[in-house]
Each structure stands twice: as structure tokens, then as C-alpha cells.
Amino acid sequence: MKILSIESSGHVASTALLEDESLKAEFTINNGMTHSETLMPMLSEMMSLCGEDIKDVDAIAVSAGPGSFTGLRIGAATAKGLGLALGRPIIAISVLESLAFNLYNSHGAVICPIMDARRGQVYHAAFRDGIRLLLDAAGPMDELIDKLNAMDEREYIFLGDGVPVYKDLITEKLRGSYVFATAENNLQRAASAAQLGMWIYSRWLIENGLSPEEVRSTDISEINCFNDKVMDPDDFVPAYIRKPQAEREMEAGLLEDPGLHSLKKMNGERHGKRHKADKG
Amino acid sequence: MKEEKDVYILGIESSCDETAASVVKNGREVLSNIISSQIDIHTVYGGVVPEIASRLHCENINGVIRLALREAGFGFDDMDALAVTAGPGLVGALLVGVSEAKALSYALGKPLIAVHHIEGHVAANYISHKELMPPYVCLIVSGGHTHLCIVRDMETYEIIGRSVDDAAGEAYDKVARAVGLGYPGGPKIDRAAKDGDPLAISFPEGEVDGRPYDFTFSGLKSAVLNYINRARMTGEEINVPDVAASFQHVVVDSLVSRTIACAREYGFRKVAMAGGVSANTALRAAMQEACDREGFECYYPEPIYCTDNAAMIAAAAYPSFLAGRFADLSLNAEPNMKLGMKLGA
Numbered sequence: 275m276k277i278l279s280i281e282s283s284g285h286v287a288s289t290a291l292l293e294d295e296s297l298k299a300e301f302t303i304n305n306g307m308t309h310s311e312t313l314m315p316m317l318s319e320m321m322s323l324c325g326e327d328i329k330d331v332d333a334i335a336v337s338a339g340p341g342s343f344t345g346l347r348i349g350a351a352t353a354k355g356l357g358l359a360l361g362r363p364i365i366a367i368s369v370l371e372s373l374a375f376n377l378y379n380s381h382g383a384v385i386c387p388i389m390d391a392r393r394g395q396v397y398h399a400a401f402r403d404g405i406r407l408l409l410d411a412a413g414p415m416d417e418l419i420d421k422l423n424a425m426d427e428r429e430y431i432f433l434g435d436g437v438p439v440y441k442d443l444i445t446e447k448l449r450g451s452y453v454f455a456t457a458e459n460n461l462q463r464a465a466s467a468a469q470l471g472m473w474i475y476s477r478w479l480i481e482n483g484l485s486p487e488e489v490r491s492t493d494i495s496e497i498n499c500f501n502d503k504v505m506d507p508d509d510f511v512p513a514y515i516r517k518p519q520a521e522r523e524m525e526a527g528l529l530e531d532p533g534l535h536s537l538k539k540m541n542g543e544r545h546g547k548r549h550k551a552d553k554g
Numbered sequence: 555m556k557e558e559k560d561v562y563i564l565g566i567e568s569s570c571d572e573t574a575a576s577v578v579k580n581g582r583e584v585l586s587n588i589i590s591s592q593i594d595i596h597t598v599y600g601g602v603v604p605e606i607a608s609r610l611h612c613e614n615i616n617g618v619i620r621l622a623l624r625e626a627g628f629g630f631d632d633m634d635a636l637a638v639t640a641g642p643g644l645v646g647a648l649l650v651g652v653s654e655a656k657a658l659s660y661a662l663g664k665p666l667i668a669v670h671h672i673e674g675h676v677a678a679n680y681i682s683h684k685e686l687m688p689p690y691v692c693l694i695v696s697g698g699h700t701h702l703c704i705v706r707d708m709e710t711y712e713i714i715g716r717s718v719d720d721a722a723g724e725a726y727d728k729v730a731r732a733v734g735l736g737y738p739g740g741p742k743i744d745r746a747a748k749d750g751d752p753l754a755i756s757f758p759e760g761e762v763d764g765r766p767y768d769f770t771f772s773g774l775k776s777a778v779l780n781y782i783n784r785a786r787m788t789g790e791e792i793n794v795p796d797v798a799a800s801f802q803h804v805v806v807d808s809l810v811s812r813t814i815a816c817a818r819e820y821g822f823r824k825v826a827m828a829g830g831v832s833a834n835t836a837l838r839a840a841m842q843e844a845c846d847r848e849g850f851e852c853y854y855p856e857p858i859y860c861t862d863n864a865a866m867i868a869a870a871a872y873p874s875f876l877a878g879r880f881a882d883l884s885l886n887a888e889p890n891m892k893l894g895m896k897l898g899a
Contacts, residue, residue: 311884314656314660314883344646344649351649351651351653352657354612354654355656357616358658359661359662360661508616511609511613518609519605524599
């Protein structure tokens with residue numbers, strides 16, 4: 275069984291191919307280029323160097339979120355296009371779970387993936403030895419530290435692009451010992467997403483009494499046992515966690531002249547150069 | 555020699571607030587034209603909110619593509635190429651279509667053509683007028699663009715004039731909001747103007763010094779806003795149909811006079827219009843009348859092909875297909891893409 279994975283939630287673009295228990299390839303780039311320019315060439319190059327045909331992939335695992343809204347959509351639209359063309363399911367992967375998966379065997383330490391969500395907040399979660407302790411959420415780092423202190427655990431490992439931003443705060447406020455992940459584990463990696471995806475997909479097959487061959491040979495629109503993790507590519511959307519700013523302002527009654535607001539935003543975006551990651 | 559055969563192109567468009575897909579045969583014959591409009595959602599905000607638009611594109615794009623194929627009675631295998639709007643437009647919105655199209659192109663092994671959104675609008679004329687061939691003068695008017703250009707051949711656009719400030723459609727939106735008609739301004743002003751007197755209020759037509767074919771609408775817009783503010787301060791009742799008709803009269807006159815003068819000076823007898831504002835009934839009537847007077851042929855697309863759609867994108871891609879100019883997998887969205895800019899080799 276072959277799982278292709280795509281990760282573009284942050285600075286890193288990454289793609290990997292996992293066949294059963296063997297990682298065939300992983301291609302990760304962290305050079306500040308836009309995902310739109312790098313992701314598909316990387317994927318295509320990786321497949322051709324492996325001598326693999328995209329048509330032989332069983333399912334596509336993609337980072338659903340949280341992360342940069344624009345980055346998530348590049349990955350999502352890529353996965354949806356592949357899924358639509360090939361008639362293959364999409365496996366929705368939590369970016370935070372996938373990050374924590376870089377350090378799967380933590381020997382009892384609490385793994386805390388933190389991603390800079392701007393506006394003084396982090397996207398965060400917590401795991402211990404593969405067990406989830408906190409749900410994916412966005413919030414101030416202070417509050418996360420309070421929650422972790424309340425857990426009163428022995429050791430914590432922090433990773434993700436929130437680490438350089440909040441290192442000092444962690445050092446100041448966290449009780450208990452902690453370490454920060456080293457470079458090779460600190461960023462989103464498609465290999466982790468692929469492994470998680472393999473487990474999720476295998477479990478889904480077993481739960482529904484399906485074989486990989488059966489799914490490959492069935493018209494995807496006729497499969498009716500999809501859930502919120504294994505999905506028809508038509509139905510997949512990123513897990514943004516946050517609502518768009520305009521929607522939040524509207525709900526808070528802050529949008530006095532909504533027309534002006536959106537025109538301003540539109541002009542700003544139209545005149546902007548290359549897209550910057552919109553970390554909602 | 556390759557035998558001549560029919561060419562089927564699947565077009566994809568997501569540059570603003572419509573998610574669209576279409577199958578077009580030989581650049582002229584529309585076999586399906588699916589448009590998922592988000593207008594009701596953006597109306598609540600008084601205009602297009604880019605992040606909301608991008609999210610909705612991502613949600614709807616597969617269904618729209620699937621429907622376009624089904625309605626045409628084809629599968630992916632029957633397509634000769636894919637075409638996608640690469641720019642200009644909202645970057646987040648464009649990226650959804652571009653990413654989707656690249657993935658489809660790769661997984662299907664079909665070539666991909668990057669299309670300029672405005673060249674798409676121009677190509678809408680080839681759908682509505684099977685006999686139309688360049689060269690001709692084309693007025694491109696939409697919410698984001700006001701360009702007067704000469705279309706030399708299917709792929710060569712020479713810009714003769716452009717708006718130095720607001721696009722025509724933008725001026726419509728701003729004036730519509732000021733008089734309380736709301737969003738989108740174009741159709742709402744057009745409708746209100748039907749009951750008004752275009753000569754009731756004299757608004758100034760803007761000119762750009764030394765550039766007879768350029769447009770300016772910011773002075774006109776300010777004049778309308780000042781008129782409204784003055785009326786409000788003195789407690790005068792504003793006659794919305796009169797304001798709409800008088801404003802529209804100046805805009806239409808400005809657009810038509812320059813287009814006709816350009817055709818005359820450069821010696822063209824064919825005049826076309828393209829873009830969302832070319833669906834405006836007053837503009838169509840005035841341009842047709844002016845062309846009839848001059849003995850020019852006047853072309854404009856059917857209303858459904860004036861606003862954003864993917865049939866026009868597939869139509870615009872056809873000459874690139876024949877020329878074998880395809881985009882590679884590193885294609886990016888180009889929010890500020892210039893008219894005539896070609897992506898691919």
C-alpha cells in the first residue's frame with residue numbers, strides 16, 4: 275500500500291512516499307520560496323526518481339491544519355486535484371499531531387508542538403507516547419504554559435516554529451524540565467504525515483472491511499463510509515481552526531463600513547508582491 | 555503531419571469570487587459552463603473578502619470541475635489540455651485554481667495552459683461571435699480593469715489607454731454604496747438609472763493631460779460623493795435614479811468616446827467590449843449606437859460570458875494550445891500579471 279503525503283502548512287514544503295513499512299522518499303525544502311513554485315515540482319521529481327507512477331498511490335495524506343491559511347490551501351487544492359484525477363481518497367492530517375509524531379517515542383515526556391499563529395498566539399496541542407493530551411487549538415502562550423504547569427509533568431519537549439518566538443517565555447514560566455527539539459525534528463515533515471496517514475487509512479480499511487484493491491477499483495463517489503479523516507477529495511477542506519478576520523470582526527460588531535474594509539483589503543492584496551503566508 | 559482534429563480544453567477560473575469550470579471545443583464552442591458564485595456571502599460584507607473567497611474556492615472547486623465534465627458528457631481522458639487563470643486577481647483565490655490545475659495536469663499527464671484573466675474576457679467575444687477575428691479595438695471594463703487596447707492577433711495585445719486611478723467597475727461600487735444601493739454596484743446602478751434622467755445633474759468627465767486615451771474616474775467619483783454630502787447637509791432629498799443615471803452617463807460617455815476615437819485614429823472598423831461592465835445595458839446601447847453611426851462592427855459577449863467564467867479561460871487558451879506553449883509545474887499565481895504576459899514555453 276502506498277501513501278503519498280503533502281505538507282505546506284508553514285515555511286516548509288515537504289512531500290513523501292511511504293510504501294507499507296518503508297519510507298521510499300521524502301523531499302523537504304525550507305528556503306523561503308513559495309509553496310506554489312516548489313511543491314508540485316518536488317512531488318513530480320520525487321516520484322520520477324523513485325521510478326513510481328502517481329497512479330499507483332492508494333491515498334493522499336495532506337496536512338489539514340492548523341497553519342498558514344494560504345499554505346494550507348495550496349496543499350489542499352493540490353491534494354484535491356490529485357484525488358480528483360486519480361479517484362483516490364484524501365487523509366486529513368493534523369499538522370500538530372504530525373509535528374509531534376517527529377518525536378513519536380518520547381519515553382514519557384510531554385510533546386508540545388507550538389506554531390506561531392501571530393497576534394500573540396500559538397497553535398498548540400500536547401501528546402505523550404502517541405496519546406493526545408490537548409486538542410488542537412489557538413491561544414496565548416501564557417495560557418498554554420498554565421495548562422502545562424497544571425499537568426505537573428516531569429519533562430516537556432517543545433517543537434515547531436513557535437519555539438524561537440516563545441523560548442524566553444517558556445524558560446521564564448514553565449515548571450518542570452524541558453528541551454527544545456533539534457533542527458531535523460523541529461519542522462513539519464511529510465514523512466511523519468505519511469506514517470500517520472498510513473495508520474489512519476489502514477484502520478479505516480479494517481473498520482469498514484475493505485481491502486486497498488477494493489478502494490482502488492471502486493468509483494470514489496460510490497464509497498459511503500468516509501469519515502472526517504478519510505475523505506472524498508471533493509469534500510476535503512483545511513482545518514483552519516480560526517475564522518477569517520472579516521468574519522470575526524463582523525461577529526464582534528466591529529465592521530462599521532464593511533464595504534470599505536473589504537475594498538482596502540482587496541487593494542492591499544492586489545498591490546502586494548508575492549503572497550506572504552497569511553497566518554490567520 | 556498531425557491530423558486536424560477537435561481540441562477540447564477544460565478551463566478553470568478562481569481569480570475573484572466565482573469558482574468556475576468549463577469545457578470548450580476548438581476555442582469557440584462551449585459544451586459546459588459551470589459557475590459557483592459566492593456573491594450572496596460577500597454582499598453581507600459589502601464587497602469581496604479575499605480570505606472568505608479563497609476558502610469557498612477550495613471547498614467548491616472539485617464539485618464544479620466534476621459538474622463541468624458531466625454536463626459536457628466527457629471524462630478527463632477526453633480533454634486535450636487544462637487551462638487556468640494565473641492572474642491578475644486575488645492571490646489567495648488564484649492559488650486555489652492554479653494548485654488544483656497543476657495537480658490535475660500532473661496526475662492526468664495533460665498539458666496545462668496559464669491564462670491571463672483579462673485575455674479571457676476578451677476571448678469571450680470569440681465564443682459569442684464565431685466569425686470575429688483580429689485585428690480590432692477592444693474596451694476592457696471590469697471591477698479591476700479599464701483598458702483600451704488593440705488586439706493585433708489572437709495573442710498580441712497593445713494597450714492604448716488605461717485608467718490612471720479607479721477601474722470603471724470600482725467607481726460603480728463606490729458610488730452605489732454612497733447612494734445606498736449596495737454591492738455589487740454595476741448592475742444596481744444600471745437598474746436604478748433606468749428610472750432617472752441622465753442629464754439631471756452635471757458631473758464632470760475627467761481627462762488625463764496629454765493622454766487622450768487614458769481614463770480617470772476619481773474626480774467623477776468625488777463629484778458624486780460631494781453632491782450627496784452637500785444634499786445631506788442641506789437636508790435636500792437625493793433622487794437616487796437621477797444620481798445613478800447622471801453618473802452612468804458620464805462614465806459611458808467617457809468609455810465610448812475614447813473607444814470610437816481610438817478605432818478612428820488607428821483605422822480599425824471593428825470594436826469589441828469585454829469584462830463585467832460590458833454587460834451594462836447603457837454602455838452596450840451607447841457603444842452600439844456610436845458604432846452604427848461610424849459604420850463600425852460592434853461586438854460584445856452575451857451577459858453570461860461578460861462576468862467571470864471559465865469558458866472564456868478555455869477559449870483564451872486555445873491559441874496557446876495550437877502554439878504548444880504550456881506552463882510547467884512551477885507555475886505560480888501572478889496577482890499583478892500584465893496584459894500580454896505569457897507564462898510557459
